[in-house]
Amino acid sequence: MPTPPNYSIPGPDLWAALGWTPSEGQLQQFEALQQQLLHWNARVNLTRLLEREDFWVSQIFDSLWPLKDELQNPTTPRRCIDVGTGGGFPGLAVAIALPGAELTLVDSVGRKTAAVLAMANTIGISDRVRVRTERVELTGRDKTCRGQFDLAMARAVAAAPVVAEYLVPLLQPEGEALLYRGRWGANDQRDLDQALVPLKATIRHQEGRELPAGKGMRQQLRIKPTAPCPKAYPRAVGLPSKLPLGSTAN
Numbered sequence: 001m002p003t004p005p006n007y008s009i010p011g012p013d014l015w016a017a018l019g020w021t022p023s024e025g026q027l028q029q030f031e032a033l034q035q036q037l038l039h040w041n042a043r044v045n046l047t048r049l050l051e052r053e054d055f056w057v058s059q060i061f062d063s064l065w066p067l068k069d070e071l072q073n074p075t076t077p078r079r080c081i082d083v084g085t086g087g088g089f090p091g092l093a094v095a096i097a098l099p100g101a102e103l104t105l106v107d108s109v110g111r112k113t114a115a116v117l118a119m120a121n122t123i124g125i126s127d128r129v130r131v132r133t134e135r136v137e138l139t140g141r142d143k144t145c146r147g148q149f150d151l152a153m154a155r156a157v158a159a160a161p162v163v164a165e166y167l168v169p170l171l172q173p174e175g176e177a178l179l180y181r182g183r184w185g186a187n188d189q190r191d192l193d194q195a196l197v198p199l200k201a202t203i204r205h206q207e208g209r210e211l212p213a214g215k216g217m218r219q220q221l222r223i224k225p226t227a228p229c230p231k232a233y234p235r236a237v238g239l240p241s242k243l244p245l246g247s248t249a250n
Contacts, residue, residue, distance in 0.1 A: 007213040008052040010060075017212045018061055020071045022097065029096045030060060032123045037087060040115040046087030053213040062211060063090030063155070064097055066178055066220035070151075075100035078150045082106065083136045083166050084157035088116040090180070091153070095125045104149075106132045106139050140169040140234040147172055147229075155180035160188060160221070161195030161244040168199045169229045176204065177223040184208065184219040192221070194246030200227040 005013035010030060015021040022030065034055050041050060049058045064071065070078070078101040082091030085105040095103045107113050113133040120129040132139060139145050152167040152175065160179055167177035181188070196202055205222040234240055 005212065007057050007061075010056055014056055014061060014212070018065060019068055020064070020097075026096050026099075029123045029125070030093070033088075033092055033096070033119060036119040036122050040119060041087070044111050044115045046112060046115060047089075053215065057211055057213050057215045059089050060093050062180070062215070062218060063093035065209065065211075065218070066180065066207070067094065067097070070098055070101075073100075074098045078102070079148060079172075080104070080151040080153065081139075081145070081149045081170055083139070083152065083154040083163075083170075085116060086112060086156075088119060090155050092116065092120060092123075092125070092129070094153070095120070095129050096123070099128075101151075102128050102130075104130045104132060104145070106134065106136050108133065108135045135237045136166045137234045137237045137240065140166065145170055150175045151178060152176075153178045153180070158241055159244060160192040161246050162240045164192060164195050164199060164201065164223060165234050165240040165245055168196075168201045168223065168225060169233050171225055171229070173225060173228075175225070177201070179219075179221040179223065181219040181221060183217050191244070191246055195244065196223065198230065198245055199233055200229055201225050 007014050010027060038050055040046060049055055080094060080101050081104040083106050085091045085107045091103050091105040105116055110133045113131045117131045120126045146169055149170045152170040154163045154167060157163055163179050171177060201223050203221055204224045208219045210217055
């Protein structure tokens with residue numbers, strides 16, 4: 001019988017499924033990131049996805065699989081932002097995989113951003129990683145961030161209409177928002193389509209796949225601006241999640 005794939009280590013089965021293989025230096029950085037996450041999680045409780053498939057599939061693979069186009073040109077200069085970064089994903093994984101990219105990681109919880117910044121320093125990517133401790137509604141109104149990014153990402157943050165309101169104002173005219181989602185249905189699609197109308201944006205690409213090792217179904221949605229995002233968005237802190245765009249309350 002053939003040997004079943006082994007996704008519990010950063011070996012050939014994992015990278016073959018991803019369609020990309022890190023350099024030796026990048027592999028060392030991923031392994032260092034895992035050790036740092038284990039270290040900091042004991043203090044800050046960042047995530048339960050720390051070891052074996054939980055780390056290599058649910059963290060690293062899941063962060064990178066939507067970026068197959070970017071991974072073909074990893075040294076291209078890009079300004080990227082990870083909203084609601086939590087324990088540093090997808091942002092830190094993307095920073096390792098795309099050495100040409102500059103990453104801004106945003107989270108409102110100071111103990112998490114402090115840990116993420118310390119991890120970036122230790123693994124040697126702090127020259128390309130900035131950390132902001134604030135609500136993203138404020139980030140989207142800061143002139144140093146609004147309309148500045150080539151790629152704005154959010155993973156496991158909020159409902160899709162809420163995430164769209166967070167991300168679209170951050171995009172430069174040719175930029176894209178990347179929404180990482182789990183299972184996706186007709187109601188999800190309808191809600192997002194309705195939310196994108198006032199934001200002046202549209203879905204450019206949508207793709208689903210099963211993660212290896214039975215880690216579940218994932219969707220990526222790529223959103224692009226169709227016109228400048230109206231100045232009304234993002235709304236005040238708390239409003240996007242309380243009254244999502246496209247809901248009957250709006």
